[in-house]
Amino acid sequence: MHVYSPWWLDNKKLDFPRGYHIEYWGGMGQPSYGFSWGIENLNGKYVVKGQQKQPGGYGKSLKEDYRFFYGCGIGMAGRGEAVPREDNFCAIDPNVVDKYGIPVLKFNVKWSDHEIKQAKHMKETFKEVMHNMGAVITWGGDDDESNQYGLAKPGEIIHEAGTVRMGSDPKSSALNKWNQAHDCKNLFVVDGGSFVSQADKNITWTILALSMRASEYIVDEMKKQNL
Numbered sequence: 001m002h003v004y005s006p007w008w009l010d011n012k013k014l015d016f017p018r019g020y021h022i023e024y025w026g027g028m029g030q031p032s033y034g035f036s037w038g039i040e041n042l043n044g045k046y047v048v049k050g051q052q053k054q055p056g057g058y059g060k061s062l063k064e065d066y067r068f069f070y071g072c073g074i075g076m077a078g079r080g081e082a083v084p085r086e087d088n089f090c091a092i093d094p095n096v097v098d099k100y101g102i103p104v105l106k107f108n109v110k111w112s113d114h115e116i117k118q119a120k121h122m123k124e125t126f127k128e129v130m131h132n133m134g135a136v137i138t139w140g141g142d143d144d145e146s147n148q149y150g151l152a153k154p155g156e157i158i159h160e161a162g163t164v165r166m167g168s169d170p171k172s173s174a175l176n177k178w179n180q181a182h183d184c185k186n187l188f189v190v191d192g193g194s195f196v197s198q199a200d201k202n203i204t205w206t207i208l209a210l211s212m213r214a215s216e217y218i219v220d221e222m223k224k225q226n227l
Helices: 060-069 113-133 145-150 204-223
Strands: 003-005 020-026 046-048 051-053 074-080 089-097 103-108 184-188
Touching: 020 113, 074 113, 113 145
Parallel strands: none
Antiparallel strands: 003 020, 020 074, 046 051, 089 103
């Protein structure tokens, strides 16, 4: 199952500048080894056959919880855009090489207040939706400022983009507006590397559009014998 909620609010009325979408998951799944779903640590109460029940515990009560919740689980995940920052960058590592002796990239990335506030808004929204569904939150409901509201590490959940920035100034970017390297006219980068940020949408169509645009430019420049 893959259900998707696009961004629905006006950022001008919020305390962060970029939107996000929501992805949902749920359905049946094979039981796993040991505990799962956090049922043993549930907070709150739910109703079974007209009677309010405090979940969790062990033994007979815990077995009842597993029978009750199995197959009715649902989860929500937010995917938002990070704000482009000059102090987020990658560079060739001066000390580390790969198995072929080639220097590796070293990433210098951290979240800003924008992303943390966005994640806070996500969690508040998820809780509101879950509450209105009558759900019992079994995982992620206790995220707070101490763990940046459940934000994953930079680059952990990603459709890879960036590291070969597009821009008009060769001092601050690697590619021009045609995806062409400032320093090498015959070099074009037509994957997601030119992006300075990634929207909450998947980037495939934009990559294809920029690739077609660059290809048309290459043909025109070759006709002019500029390449």
